[in-house]
Amino acid sequence: MNPAISGLYAVTPDLADTAVLLAKTQAALAGGARLLQYRNKTADENLRREQAAALRKLCRRYGALLIINDHVDLAHEIDADGVHVGADDAGVAAARTGLGHGKIIGATCYKDLQRARVAVAHGADYVAFGSFFASSVKPGAARAPLALLQQARREVTVPVVAIGGITLDNAATLIDAGAHAVAVISALFAVPDVEAAARKFCQLLSSFT
Numbered sequence: 001m002n003p004a005i006s007g008l009y010a011v012t013p014d015l016a017d018t019a020v021l022l023a024k025t026q027a028a029l030a031g032g033a034r035l036l037q038y039r040n041k042t043a044d045e046n047l048r049r050e051q052a053a054a055l056r057k058l059c060r061r062y063g064a065l066l067i068i069n070d071h072v073d074l075a076h077e078i079d080a081d082g083v084h085v086g087a088d089d090a091g092v093a094a095a096r097t098g099l100g101h102g103k104i105i106g107a108t109c110y111k112d113l114q115r116a117r118v119a120v121a122h123g124a125d126y127v128a129f130g131s132f133f134a135s136s137v138k139p140g141a142a143r144a145p146l147a148l149l150q151q152a153r154r155e156v157t158v159p160v161v162a163i164g165g166i167t168l169d170n171a172a173t174l175i176d177a178g179a180h181a182v183a184v185i186s187a188l189f190a191v192p193d194v195e196a197a198a199r200k201f202c203q204l205l206s207s208f209t
Contacts, residue, residue: 002104004035004065005126005159007205008198009183011037011069013190018051024194025055029062031198033188035181037084039069053078067106072098082106082125092122106161111144113152120156127156128183131164132174136186149178168200175205 010033015021025036036059038052052068056078059066067082068075072095075083082104083095095105106126107119116127129148131141141164152160162179167187174182184201191197 002125002159005104005106005161006180007035007182008033008188008201009035009037009161009181010188010198011039011163011183011185012055013185014040014042016043016047018047018054021051022054022058024189026058027194028188028198029058029064031195032202033198034062034064035067036064037067037069037183038080039084039185048074049077052080056080065104067104075099075103084108084128092119092124096123108163111142111148113148113155116152116156120158124158126159126161126180127152128161128163130162130183132162133165133167133170135165146173146177149174153178168197168204171201172204 010028012021012025038055040048040051048071052074056066065081067084068080069084072083076099083099084106085092085095086108092105092107104125105123106128107124109116109119109127109129111129119127129144129152132144135141149160149162159180160178161181161183162174163183166182166184171182188194188197
């Protein structure tokens with residue numbers, strides 16, 4: 001079990017302005033976030049490389065882990081701490097081959113426990129389920145039941161991450177139901193005071209560890 005996959009899992013929003021992205025991310029890290037996923041579905045290759053490299057330096061400064069969404073080659077190029085893959089991305093086994101051992105591989109499993117079992121069998125270090133609540137990032141995402149977290153906690157040997165519409169008001173429910181970590185985008189990065197939001201999430205979630 002990887003203890004680094006716990007509590008607040010900050011996931012970056014789609015931002016073309018690298019300076020704004022770095023400012024918001026630095027605020028989240030200053031507020032206590034120590035696990036960050038770089039996710040930008042709208043950036044081109046050059047912008048992704050620029051932003052990922054800058055985030056890598058920032059995370060190093062704060063002692064935080066950086067996970068790259070989707071792009072195994074980019075994660076390898078900038079020496080990120082790992083990669084997160086989904087149904088349409090390179091598989092877990094391919095990600096492990098590309099990054100080698102010692103890097104973190106995460107897998108989106110939606111509401112499918114069997115997908116999680118397969119991911120773990122192929123070397124995933126954590127599995128993510130969701131969406132548990134209505135999400136502005138993925139409004140059409142299928143909803144996952146809370147009971148899935150309890151079942152996954154019993155049946156898989158890696159940390160369980162909850163995703164989708166997570167806020168300060170519902171995060172504790174997910175941890176209480178079995179999640180080791182909660183992945184947050186809008187409730188962290190789309191608020192006026194990102195640092196304060198991160199601090200509140202960290203304080204809330206620390207009470208469960």
